[in-house]
Amino acid sequence: MSQSYNRGLVEDFGRWREFSAGMWAWIFHKFTGWVLVGYLFTHIAVLSTALTTPQAYTDTIQMLEMQPIVRILEVGLLAVAVFHILNGLRLLLVDLGVGLEAQDKSFYASLVLTGAIVVASIPTFVAGAF
Amino acid sequence: MSTQVPETQETEESEAETETESVPVAQQRRQQRKADRRERVEERERERTEEEAASDENRYHLKVFRYDPEVEGKQEPRFDEFHVPYHKGMTVLDALMYARDHFDSSLTFRHSCRQAICGSDAMFVNGRQRLCCKTQLSDLEEPVRVEPLPHQEVVKDLVVDMEHFYDQMEAVEPFFQTNDLPDGELDEQRQTRENREKVKMSTRCIWCGACMSSCNIAAGDNEYLGPAAINKAYRFAMDEREGSDMKEHRLRILEQEHGVWRCQTQFSCTEVCPKDIPLTAHIQELKREAVKNNLKFW
Numbered sequence: 001m002s003q004s005y006n007r008g009l010v011e012d013f014g015r016w017r018e019f020s021a022g023m024w025a026w027i028f029h030k031f032t033g034w035v036l037v038g039y040l041f042t043h044i045a046v047l048s049t050a051l052t053t054p055q056a057y058t059d060t061i062q063m064l065e066m067q068p069i070v071r072i073l074e075v076g077l078l079a080v081a082v083f084h085i086l087n088g089l090r091l092l093l094v095d096l097g098v099g100l101e102a103q104d105k106s107f108y109a110s111l112v113l114t115g116a117i118v119v120a121s122i123p124t125f126v127a128g129a130f
Numbered sequence: 131m132s133t134q135v136p137e138t139q140e141t142e143e144s145e146a147e148t149e150t151e152s153v154p155v156a157q158q159r160r161q162q163r164k165a166d167r168r169e170r171v172e173e174r175e176r177e178r179t180e181e182e183a184a185s186d187e188n189r190y191h192l193k194v195f196r197y198d199p200e201v202e203g204k205q206e207p208r209f210d211e212f213h214v215p216y217h218k219g220m221t222v223l224d225a226l227m228y229a230r231d232h233f234d235s236s237l238t239f240r241h242s243c244r245q246a247i248c249g250s251d252a253m254f255v256n257g258r259q260r261l262c263c264k265t266q267l268s269d270l271e272e273p274v275r276v277e278p279l280p281h282q283e284v285v286k287d288l289v290v291d292m293e294h295f296y297d298q299m300e301a302v303e304p305f306f307q308t309n310d311l312p313d314g315e316l317d318e319q320r321q322t323r324e325n326r327e328k329v330k331m332s333t334r335c336i337w338c339g340a341c342m343s344s345c346n347i348a349a350g351d352n353e354y355l356g357p358a359a360i361n362k363a364y365r366f367a368m369d370e371r372e373g374s375d376m377k378e379h380r381l382r383i384l385e386q387e388h389g390v391w392r393c394q395t396q397f398s399c400t401e402v403c404p405k406d407i408p409l410t411a412h413i414q415e416l417k418r419e420a421v422k423n424n425l426k427f428w
């Protein structure tokens with residue numbers, strides 16, 4: 001018992017195939033949370049540098065909205081935000097101890113709803129860019 | 131097999147002899163019984179070899195984790211393959227025991243009760259923490275991969291170091307204590323049926339460590355009490371007989387930095403617990419208790 005073999009991190013991450021609903025929800029929630037934090041800071045940084053004159057602001061916005069890549073990223077942002085909101089509601093219920101047995105179903109529900117909302121919003125987001 | 135037939139004939143002959151010599155009836159009966167028993171043993175032996183021959187095609191393929199820091203050739207972890215003859219109702223533990231008894235006596239793993247009570251044989255089987263004696267081989271896909279519990283140090287083969295888990299369990303004072311005693315010296319401490327029902331599931335923990343091993347918060351934060359310990363604390367904190375002073379004391383232990391608040395509701399502990407204890411639900415309830423206890427306006 002002098003030494004023992006530690007299987008390390010690599011193996012942990014190799015286990016994603018065996019994750020169940022609750023674990024995926026946790027990972028997605030973390031991921032979307034970090035994306036939103038990142039977005040918030042870029043958002044503030046970009047807009048605050050464009051606040052010199054009204055014209056500069058309009059120019060910046062137009063320049064951004066002209067690019068297809070920005071439109072696509074906006075769809076992605078919506079997906080991330082919607083999932084984070086819905087899963088946040090799910091976690092609220094979990095914290096209140098409501099429907100703990102159905103936690104996997106509510107995770108799938110928030111995934112499906114996210115998908116639906118994102119698909120429905122695509123026409124609005126990409127209109128005029130392509 | 132063929133040698134057994136004349137043997138039985140011999141005993142019959144000797145019996146015939148004793149009969150003619152008119153030995154006491156009791157002795158006759160005893161000999162008869164012995165002969166019967168011998169026959170039965172042979173019968174069973176024959177059945178078993180037949181079974182084994184028949185199950186030659188019906189073997190389960192096991193891949194078992196091997197590691198031993200004290201043996202030169204085993205210091206580098208590897209997987210050994212075993213083909214174990216299957217019989218109906220065989221569990222993963224049975225298969226491991228067969229492999230140990232017939233193929234490699236150095237295969238090391240913990241087990242004792244074989245009926246999901248002692249909690250010593252939780253392992254990582256086909257990518258999930260399971261109790262080996264409670265897992266039917268027929269429920270698993272081949273090859274069946276048996277590994278020691280993740281996030282615990284491996285001592286040898288399938289044996290992990292449980293010391294840390296036991297430390298966490300002991301940290302929550304897992305025993306009944308109260309200063310809320312009944313008046314009369316000989317009075318009993320009664321628990322209501324509803325209260326017993328409330329703590330029922332939480333009393334069923336067998337200290338197997340599967341939950342702790344499945345939780346990746348516990349893996350990242352060594353000081354986190356872990357689902358089993360918190361469940362143990364729940365069992366006593368929710369017990370009305372302990373009184374309000376004790377409950378305060380228990381909540382103070384639980385709401386520390388590495389207590390209930392570390393839980394991020396991944397539900398993996400609830401998923402793997404072989405005793406079906408709703409661990410996440412219990413942890414969440416204790417979180418709410420802790421908040422109520424601190425706010426105190428309801």
Ligand code: SF4
Nearest residue numbers: 335336338339341403
């Ligand atoms: S709570 Fe369940 S999984 Fe955890 S140690 Fe107890 S019996 Fe095992």
Ligand code: FES
Nearest residue numbers: 243244248249263
């Ligand atoms: S051998 Fe006792 S729990 Fe499996």
